[in-house]
Amino acid sequence: MGKTIVITGAGAGLGKALALRFAQEGETVVLLGRTLSKVQAVADEIGGNALAVQCDVASADSVRAAFATIARMHPAIDVLINNAGIYEPFTVAEATDRQIDSIIATNLNGPIYCCRAAIPMMGSGGVIINVGSESVAVPFVMLSLYQCSKAGLERFTEALEAELEDSGIRVALVRAGPMHDQGKEAPAWDRDAAMRFHAGCARNGLDLQTRPISHSGSVTGVFRAVIDLPPDVRVSHVSVGARKA
Structure with missing residues (x-):
């Protein structure tokens, strides 16, 4: 019997x-997804086994409403993938309130809100996967808020895994490297x-023009x-990077 899989940030990439x-x-x-038209377009492309739901994961109320909608169609879910995230370079001194609030709210609060909503709908054998970032270990510049949100997500994942051990729900983090995002618009930086x-990245030895990048579809097998x-198998953390093909 097929699984019911909930994916945040599912409109692109x-x-x-x-x-x-x-x-x-x-x-x-x-x-x-935050923009219903985007996730609806993906659902239309897929066909019968897809449901599109508007959800801004940065908003607790939006997450509650989204999972209430899901519950009416699918009372139980098997997998939650917390993929939605905001990635934008800026210095702390120059950061706007919106930049600070949106990155922390989307990248850290969002997965926590979604896990809180999903756990009561999951049983033994359920799986939660949080999507992290290589930036917590790579010397990028101007990504302090992004890096700390993803580092916080890693620690949250470890704690949640222990918390849910007796329930039979498995929790894992996939630390992802650079990807070419399918259908994703260029960021408005x-x-x-x-x-x-x-x-700044080049000064730290990271040439972003020549650094390998994988296709988003290539990592789905992980x-x-x-x-x-x-x-009876535990995989708590997986790191996925790009290499020259």
Whole structure:
């Protein structure tokens, strides 16, 4: 019997690639995204086994409403993938309130809100996967808020795994490297900040122009493998990077 898999940030990039793969493999996918038209377009592309739900994971009320909608269609879910995230370079001194609040709220609060809503709908054998970032270990510049939100997500994942041990729900983190995002629009970064970001990374030995980058669809097998692990196997942390093909 197929699984019901909830994916946040499913309108483009990795989230969309995961939704397409799992749907092709016969799973029921629930696509969450801030912009309903984007996730609805993916659901329409998939067809019958897809449900699109508007959800801004940064808002606790939006998450509650989204999971109430899911529950009316799918009272039980098998997998939650917390993929939604905001990635934007800026210095702390120049950061706006919106930049600070949105990154922490989306990248850290969001997965916590979604886990809180999903856990009562999951049983033994359920799986939660939080999508982390290589930035917690790579010397990027101007990403302090992004890095701390993802580092916090890693620690949250470790604590939640222990908390849910007796329930039979498995929790894992996939620390992801650079990916070419399928169908994702170019970020609307401040031009000067983007230039300083690239120059600063280059000074730290990270040439973002020549650094390998994988396709978002190429890493979906890692998530499939984590979901399909036997119940007596624990994989708490997986790091996925890019290499030259």
